Amino acid sequence: MVPESVEAVIAAFARTGYVADRGLAVTTFLGLRLGRPLFLEGEAGVGKTEVAKVLAEILETDLIRLQCYEGLDASQALYEWDYARQMLAIRLIEARGEGGEADVSDIMSREYLRPRPLLQAIEASALGKSPVLLIDELDRADEEFEAYLLELLSDFQVTLPEIGTIRAEEPPVVVITSNRTREIHDALKRRCLYHWLDYPSVEREVEILRARMPGVDEALARQLAMAMSDLRALDLFKPPGVAETLDWAAALKVLAASHLDPTTIDESLGTVLKYREDIERVREHGLEALVHE
Ligand SMILES: Nc1ncnc2c1ncn2[C@@H]1O[C@H](COP(=O)(O)OP(=O)(O)OP(=O)(O)O)[C@@H](O)[C@H]1O
Ligand SMILES: [Mg+2]
Missing domain, CATH: 3.40.50.300 (P-loop containing nucleotide triphosphate hydrolases)
Known part of the structure; x- marks a missing residue:
């Protein structure tokens, strides 16, 4: 509707x-x-x-x-001919021996098109x-x-x-x-x-976490959203998107971590950042700075 x-x-x-x-x-x-x-x-x-x-x-x-x-x-996006079926059809027509060779129109119909x-x-x-x-x-x-x-x-x-x-x-x-x-x-x-x-605001990202990860701890969701917002402000080569926020939350759940601290961030940073330079940049910046109580 x-x-x-x-x-x-x-x-x-x-x-x-x-x-x-x-x-x-x-x-x-x-x-x-x-x-x-x-x-x-x-x-x-x-x-x-x-x-x-x-x-x-x-x-x-x-x-x-x-x-x-x-x-x-354009042709790859539109349709392709089903060559295998066309070949098979030609063989069948010829095997039936009805008047010799197969006609082009026999094998160039919608039936042999793969949209x-x-x-x-x-x-x-x-x-x-x-x-x-x-x-x-x-x-x-x-x-x-x-x-x-x-x-x-x-x-x-x-x-x-x-x-x-x-x-x-x-x-x-x-x-x-x-x-x-x-x-x-x-x-x-x-x-x-x-x-x-755009990247979501902290408020909206908390909402997204609630929507996508029912039962997520409210305080943890807020900590994650704020840390994400910090990371995106760091001029990284590849700033993390919402997909990474959800991955991070899922990883923390598996690790049974109920809140963010520098050790947890250090261990799980690979779910959020995928470039060595970015990870180094964040470590230089200081992992404590990403923890909001
Ligand atoms: N506003 C939102 N509400 C709920 N989930 C969201 C929202 N934004 C992103 N997501 C989730 O984040 C993930 C990534 O989204 P999606 O693949 O659509 O991003 P994209 O912009 O197409 O990324 P890419 O440029 O890498 O293709 C998906 O799992 C999606 O459900
Ligand atoms: Mg996409």
């Missing part, structure tokens, strides 16, 4: 365990109402990908995910079951792919030479994410509603 208001979006997110701030909720609400893609940018591990998963859950529909990478091109995420999304929409289409980490793909995507996002139809045109009457709900390792082209951004996901 499409939420009726911004407050309803926040509530629906909360029911799935996702703590959305108002800015994200407004952008999501508008995106759903106006039928525009969401463009979510932010540091690693701040909950960008999760927004798409949560939306699929809220809208009770499928999530179709296209993970972008360097060298991804990749973009075609999956368009086909599902054409059948009246609009999915959530997640185009994850678009900054990893090349600019040519972006140009192709721009075209697709404007009319949601594809023409396959051997098969014809498939058109999504009701376009899918599109969520595009980027870690901003490079700028995404303005033309594509213009089609979307933009939201920058």
Whole structure:
């Protein structure tokens, strides 16, 4: 069900365990109402990908995910031919011996097509079951792919030479994410509603811990959130995201640690920081400084 208001979006997110701030909720609400893609940018591990998963859950529909990478091109994102089945079909036709050789049209039909995420999304929409289409980490793909995507996002139809045109009457709900390792082209951004996901405040991070780790000790959650906030202020090579906060909390639970102290932090720092230089930097800064009573 499409939420009726911004407050309803926040509530629906909360029911799935996702703590959305108002800015994200407004952008999501508008995106759903106006039928525009969401463009979510932010540091690693701040909950960008999760927004798409949560939306699929809220809208009770499928999530179709296209993970972008360097060298991804339109054909890989759209469909591929099922060569093994085509070969098999040719053999079968020839074995039956009906008039000799197999015709191209016998093996170039929809039956032998394996839809990749973009075609999956368009086909599902054409059948009246609009999915959530997640185009994850678009900054990893090349600019040519972006140009192709721009075209697709404007009319949601594809023409396959051997098969014809498939058109999504009701376009899918599109969520595009980027870690901003490079700028995404303005033309594509213009089609979307933009939201920058920041690291959460201490208050919000405590809320996230409560939502994601039911039963977490209130004082420990606060200590963790404050230590995270300190770490993010340290000019690290790779500041930890919300994902790391949750990992840290899970690690402390396994270690049966009920509060943070320098020894516990020292032992569990590897769940939060993944670069030797960052760990050294934090040790220099002093582990006691991360402990808030
Ligand atoms: N506001 C939030 N409420 C609840 N959980 C959150 C929130 N933000 C992040 N998380 C959790 O943090 C983890 C990381 O989120 P996610 O994978 O969506 O981050 P991301 O921004 O896509 O990261 P990356 O850039 O590394 O792909 C997930 O387990 C997600 O559930
Ligand atoms: Mg992600």
